[in-house]
Amino acid sequence: MKLLILDRDGVINYDSDAYIKNLDEWIPLPGAIEAIARLSQAGWTVAVATNQSGVARGYYDLPMLEAMHARLRELVAEQGGELGLIVNCIHGPAEGCDCRKPKPGMLEQIAAHYGVALKGIWFVGDSSGDLTAAQTVDCQPVLVKTGKGERTLAKGLPAGTLVFDNLAAVADQLLHL
Numbered sequence: 001m002k003l004l005i006l007d008r009d010g011v012i013n014y015d016s017d018a019y020i021k022n023l024d025e026w027i028p029l030p031g032a033i034e035a036i037a038r039l040s041q042a043g044w045t046v047a048v049a050t051n052q053s054g055v056a057r058g059y060y061d062l063p064m065l066e067a068m069h070a071r072l073r074e075l076v077a078e079q080g081g082e083l084g085l086i087v088n089c090i091h092g093p094a095e096g097c098d099c100r101k102p103k104p105g106m107l108e109q110i111a112a113h114y115g116v117a118l119k120g121i122w123f124v125g126d127s128s129g130d131l132t133a134a135q136t137v138d139c140q141p142v143l144v145k146t147g148k149g150e151r152t153l154a155k156g157l158p159a160g161t162l163v164f165d166n167l168a169a170v171a172d173q174l175l176h177l
């Protein structure tokens, strides 16, 4: 099975230090929706693992988060693709859950859902927590320079991390374009 796992904020859509709190603030990055659709049409399953502590912090609620994800699915479908499972961690940092990145719980949930092993599966993120989560479960850590990616790059990367300018470039690589 060709499975790709994506972080959301800073990879699929613009991120903000003030969180992405509503549909007006949820704006796809250039080429990101098309990248997901291209991969999907080529037989890839594209899943998402996203920290959404803004729910725990009271910045937005679960229905709003789900509305953003409905919009994401709609946009991918308009490009002829289909988005796979989206897993959210809606907990705050102090709750000690098993799903908040850099813990790998969401990656493990996705693997269990599809009945696949995580070893070597690309996990594409913009933050160090994404890369740590990938490393912990032997996924291939992949950094994009969008979102917080440039800041993450400046801090130094785990050995073996692949770096791309954006999600479109990741798709081009996986599609050998």
Ligand SMILES: O=P(O)(O)OC[C@@H](O)[C@H]1O[C@@H](OP(=O)(O)O)[C@@H](O)[C@@H](O)[C@@H]1O
Residues within 6 Å of the ligand: 007, 008, 009, 010, 015, 016, 017, 018, 019, 020, 049, 050, 051, 052, 053, 054, 093, 127
């Ligand atoms: O990149 P993903 O995982 O899809 O989502 C990240 C968001 O949940 C937010 O995560 C927050 O981190 P804290 O949760 O406050 O540590 C901050 O980095 C925000 O800027 C960011 O929008």
Ligand SMILES: [Mg+2]
Residues within 6 Å of the ligand: 007, 008, 009, 010, 011, 015, 125, 126, 127, 147
């Ligand atoms: Mg992110």
Ligand SMILES: [Zn+2]
Residues within 6 Å of the ligand: 088, 089, 090, 091, 097, 098, 099, 100
């Ligand atoms: Zn959690």
